[in-house]
Amino acid sequence: MLRTTRLWTTRMPTVSKLFLRNSSGNALNKNKLPFLYSSQGPQAVRYTSQHEWIAVHQDKTAFVGITKYATDALGDATYVELPEVGTEIAQGESLGSIESVKSASEIYQPADGTVEEINTNLEENPGVVNEDPMGDGWLVKMKLGEGVNVEQVEGLMSLEQYEKTLVHDD
Amino acid sequence: MSMMLSNWALSPRYVGQRNLIHCTTLFHTLTRWAKDADDKYHDINSMYENMFTPSNDNVSILQDEGKSDYDTTKTSSMQEDISAFNKDLYNFYNIGYAKQIMSASQLENIVKAKGRFVIQSLSTSPYYNLALENYVFKNTPRAKRGPDNCRLLFYINDRCAVIGKNQNLWQEVDLAKLKSKNFELLRRFSGGGTVLHDLGNVNYSYLTSREKFETKFFNKMIIKWLNSLNPELRLDLNERGDIIQDGFKISGSAYKIAGGKAYHHATMLLNADLEQFSGLLEPSLPNNMEWESSGVHSVKSKIKNVGIITPNQFIAVVSERFQKTFKVDGEIPIYYCDEFKSINDEIKDAMNTLQSEQWKYFSGPKFSVKIKDKGLTIKVEKGMIYDCDRNDLIGLEFKGFLENIDSYT
Numbered sequence: 001m002l003r004t005t006r007l008w009t010t011r012m013p014t015v016s017k018l019f020l021r022n023s024s025g026n027a028l029n030k031n032k033l034p035f036l037y038s039s040q041g042p043q044a045v046r047y048t049s050q051h052e053w054i055a056v057h058q059d060k061t062a063f064v065g066i067t068k069y070a071t072d073a074l075g076d077a078t079y080v081e082l083p084e085v086g087t088e089i090a091q092g093e094s095l096g097s098i099e100s101v102k103s104a105s106e107i108y109q110p111a112d113g114t115v116e117e118i119n120t121n122l123e124e125n126p127g128v129v130n131e132d133p134m135g136d137g138w139l140v141k142m143k144l145g146e147g148v149n150v151e152q153v154e155g156l157m158s159l160e161q162y163e164k165t166l167v168h169d170d
Numbered sequence: 171m172s173m174m175l176s177n178w179a180l181s182p183r184y185v186g187q188r189n190l191i192h193c194t195t196l197f198h199t200l201t202r203w204a205k206d207a208d209d210k211y212h213d214i215n216s217m218y219e220n221m222f223t224p225s226n227d228n229v230s231i232l233q234d235e236g237k238s239d240y241d242t243t244k245t246s247s248m249q250e251d252i253s254a255f256n257k258d259l260y261n262f263y264n265i266g267y268a269k270q271i272m273s274a275s276q277l278e279n280i281v282k283a284k285g286r287f288v289i290q291s292l293s294t295s296p297y298y299n300l301a302l303e304n305y306v307f308k309n310t311p312r313a314k315r316g317p318d319n320c321r322l323l324f325y326i327n328d329r330c331a332v333i334g335k336n337q338n339l340w341q342e343v344d345l346a347k348l349k350s351k352n353f354e355l356l357r358r359f360s361g362g363g364t365v366l367h368d369l370g371n372v373n374y375s376y377l378t379s380r381e382k383f384e385t386k387f388f389n390k391m392i393i394k395w396l397n398s399l400n401p402e403l404r405l406d407l408n409e410r411g412d413i414i415q416d417g418f419k420i421s422g423s424a425y426k427i428a429g430g431k432a433y434h435h436a437t438m439l440l441n442a443d444l445e446q447f448s449g450l451l452e453p454s455l456p457n458n459m460e461w462e463s464s465g466v467h468s469v470k471s472k473i474k475n476v477g478i479i480t481p482n483q484f485i486a487v488v489s490e491r492f493q494k495t496f497k498v499d500g501e502i503p504i505y506y507c508d509e510f511k512s513i514n515d516e517i518k519d520a521m522n523t524l525q526s527e528q529w530k531y532f533s534g535p536k537f538s539v540k541i542k543d544k545g546l547t548i549k550v551e552k553g554m555i556y557d558c559d560r561n562d563l564i565g566l567e568f569k570g571f572l573e574n575i576d577s578y579t
Contacts, residue, residue, distance in 0.1 A: 079336040
């Protein structure tokens with residue numbers, strides 16, 4: 001009988017936070033679907049204060065995930081709870097949650113949109129969220145709501161702005 | 171004199187308080203009836219009794235005030251009146267100050283304002299207590315600057331098994347056994363594994379900001395505080411962040427992060443009826459079922475009671491140390507809640523969710539189970555069978571199927 005919490009030993013080696021920031025671990029992985037979805041790449045990548053990222057392509061398709069900074073803080077993911085396909089979710093509403101050895105952490109919708117696809121790979125392999133949070137560890141693919149322009153959505157930040165908030169976190 | 175006393179009692183200054191006496195007495199009668207709390211709060215009650223019970227001095231003050239129409243022939247009835255009055259006064263002080271239960275609006279005000287405080291729930295309803303915790307957590311303002319709004323809650327639940335948000339309940343508990351021993355089943359809003367509660371277990375919940383949150387922080391404080399109180403307790407932290415005593419687990423923790431805030435809540439086994447716990451945290455038909463699921467599996471641990479300290483002492487000590495350690499400016503107040511007075515629509519909604527079949531039985535992770543003696547493999551998502559070797563089972567509720575498993579073969 002299975003009785004042990006599954007662990008994926010994929011935790012980052014201890015790296016100083018300063019190095020992490022400078023190395024921009026929170027930038028989108030250019031070799032994975034959230035970036036490669038359209039040939040020209042995403043038009044915009046934005047970040048929330050709750051450590052979600054959103055990558056928006058020209059056809060208004062967007063990918064959402066959580067940042068490297070967040071997954072490092074959460075520790076090894078043991079379960080990823082995602083919304084049902086077809087659900088319309090408003091900005092700030094819960095998009096799901098990630099349970100790690102340390103906590104169940106809520107994920108919030110960065111901008112209004114409808115869920116088109118969820119990353120089903122995470123059902124069996126939640127550790128991918130830790131391994132590649134800015135690429136293969138994407139959570140939800142969605143269609144942005146009519147007239148939503150992430151560059152004008154209040155509360156969304158550029159990578160640079162986001163990483164500045166991390167300095168203030170300490 | 172009796173006239174004077176009743177006038178005095180009906181004067182505008184006291185009339186409100188007398189109503190309060192009756193209200194709170196009524197609430198207390200109800201709660202006591204419901205949970206047999208008399209003994210439970212005896213320590214704290216007697217502490218305030220010593221502090222506030224009017225002494226003979228109070229009686230003499232009353233007699234002085236009553237001198238103008240003092241009548242020796244009525245002494246005995248007057249003394250009866252005085253003692254009745256003193257009893258009221260005592261009840262007022264005892265309940266009014268020591269355990270003034272917050273109204274819905276008082277609760278809302280303190281939760282939504284910034285600041286640190288302690289809440290002790292006097293309810294033993296697990297649904298109310300988890301909903302209250304959820305309400306305080308959701309409505310605590312994020313502190314962007316300055317000290318964060320640390321909050322500490324205590325609650326004691328009647329018998330129940332509480333599973334983590336992302337657990338497969340069928341794999342964690344035996345519903346039939348729970349029912350036969352009068353344990354409620356709840357799915358909580360936080361992650362982690364399954365725990366059992368009864369009146370000998372105190373739950374504490376420490377709320378802080380996401381930035382300040384660190385899983386082991388509060389348990390380290392508790393260990394320090396309790397060991398300094400009594401070194402014989404020998405409490406320690408294990409690598410998972412749970413509190414242990416002599417290698418046995420006495421406390422289990424779960425954590426939630428949302429909305430820029432986080433909480434760590436945990437159980438503390440003080441004098442729980444552990445005999446009643448045995449066999450409850452096993453799936454039904456363990457030898458016949460083979461489970462496979464994503465989601466979170468409980469880690470089985472040997473448990474014991476702390477002994478030495480009672481639930482009331484634990485709450486009193488941890489509250490007092492919290493008040494000292496976390497004080498920033500001004501005292502950290504202690505508030506009391508119960509499900510009759512300190513309730514609002516948001517708390518009721520969360521209670522409804524926690525009580526709903528939908529949340530208990532039709533959420534949680536996907537799983538599959540192999541029933542060996544029937545040669546069946548059943549796949550379940552959100553409580554419904556979606557795949558099986560036998561077509562006629564597809565679309566059935568797994569709960570109903572398991573309850574009547576023999577009729578399906």
